[in-house]
Amino acid sequence: MNVVLIINNKKRKVDVKPDEFLLDTLRKIGYTSVRRGCDTSSCGLCTIWVDGKAVLSCTYLTVRAVGKSITTLEGVREEAKEFTGFLADEGADQCGYCAPGFIMTVLAMEKELDNPGDEEIYHYLNGNLCRCTGYKGQIRAIRKYLESKAQRGEKR
Numbered sequence: 001m002n003v004v005l006i007i008n009n010k011k012r013k014v015d016v017k018p019d020e021f022l023l024d025t026l027r028k029i030g031y032t033s034v035r036r037g038c039d040t041s042s043c044g045l046c047t048i049w050v051d052g053k054a055v056l057s058c059t060y061l062t063v064r065a066v067g068k069s070i071t072t073l074e075g076v077r078e079e080a081k082e083f084t085g086f087l088a089d090e091g092a093d094q095c096g097y098c099a100p101g102f103i104m105t106v107l108a109m110e111k112e113l114d115n116p117g118d119e120e121i122y123h124y125l126n127g128n129l130c131r132c133t134g135y136k137g138q139i140r141a142i143r144k145y146l147e148s149k150a151q152r153g154e155k156r
């Protein structure tokens with residue numbers, strides 16, 4: 001069936017199956033930042049936004065997203081770039097496989113939570129798995145990123 005999806009503010013006509021998930025749809029039309037890990041809603045690698053909220057695309061039916069706004073990492077390059085610098089500075093970017101889903105979750109958290117503490121950050125990131133880093137560097141990177149934005153008078 002043909003559907004029209006709004007991806008990163010652009011309309012795309014796509015041929016999809018009724019039981020197809022967004023992860024498969026997005027990758028097949030070139031949004032390769034969206035990564036596949038567990039395929040069972042357990043690892044967070046496939047995180048994207050639908051209407052600005054983080055969702056797991058491996059279990060989100062594509063037809064449910066018709067008429068909604070889908071955002072992938074390709075659509076938030078500028079926002080992601082600054083945070084990626086903090087990840088690198090803290091040694092939290094190793095193999096990088098988890099990074100796109102992790103970044104989408106952190107940027108969603110930034111929009112959603114005001115001045116989150118460590119507990120809130122851990123809670124929000126629960127479900128975004130990384131097999132390389134042990135998470136300490138990632139948490140340091142998030143804190144420094146949020147502090148830097150607060151110092152500049154930007155949100156958080």
Ligand code: FES
Nearest residue numbers: 037038039044058
């Ligand atoms: S691939 Fe979607 S949560 Fe793991």
Ligand code: FES
Nearest residue numbers: 095098130131132
């Ligand atoms: S940096 Fe390798 S899985 Fe996270």
